[in-house]
Amino acid sequence: MFIEVADFLKCPHDHDFQPCVVVPDKMEDRNVVSGVIGCPVCNSEFPIRCGRGIFGEAELLESPGTVDASVLLAVLGLSSPGGYLALVGSVVDCWHDLAGAAEVHVIGINAPAGLDEAEGLSLLDTAAEIPLKSSCVRGVVLSSGQTSKRWFDEATRIVLPGQRVVAVSESVPENNLEQIALGHGMWVGKKTN
Numbered sequence: 001m002f003i004e005v006a007d008f009l010k011c012p013h014d015h016d017f018q019p020c021v022v023v024p025d026k027m028e029d030r031n032v033v034s035g036v037i038g039c040p041v042c043n044s045e046f047p048i049r050c051g052r053g054i055f056g057e058a059e060l061l062e063s064p065g066t067v068d069a070s071v072l073l074a075v076l077g078l079s080s081p082g083g084y085l086a087l088v089g090s091v092v093d094c095w096h097d098l099a100g101a102a103e104v105h106v107i108g109i110n111a112p113a114g115l116d117e118a119e120g121l122s123l124l125d126t127a128a129e130i131p132l133k134s135s136c137v138r139g140v141v142l143s144s145g146q147t148s149k150r151w152f153d154e155a156t157r158i159v160l161p162g163q164r165v166v167a168v169s170e171s172v173p174e175n176n177l178e179q180i181a182l183g184h185g186m187w188v189g190k191k192t193n
């Protein structure tokens, strides 16, 4: 986990937000390989193992079909480099193409089990809430297996106002985003406030 991602980490338990504190055991350059993430509010502790921040057991849902990274890049509408992009589920597999082309750091949530951390990619596992603070990423992509209302609400919460949430599905739950595109197996919405 890239050490600067620590500034965005949020305890998944239901209480007022205070940033979590990361205590590294082992670092490689600026990546935390192992350590502990602590919540200063409820004192919960979450491990970092093999670079992965583990907030809960990841749901492993089937997401059939493949995703074209160049299409994703176009619909995300990232016009300038920098910042963070969150990918949820199997779509984390195409992180490298997105990170390279958009020049963003990718936060992979519930990534496929075989995927390892790398320069430009931080991995977080979670059972329920996305363990990131509100309005902190420049875009979110939800795999087709992660388009339930709960994932949609969480994606909407973490994306910055004016930025987009892309679902790899044409069928999405009722949500608070402004729909801006639908087709080619994707739904695209923008956070308006």
Ligand SMILES: [Zn+2]
Residues within 6 Å of the ligand: 011, 012, 013, 015, 039, 040, 041, 042, 043, 044
């Ligand atoms: Zn907490």
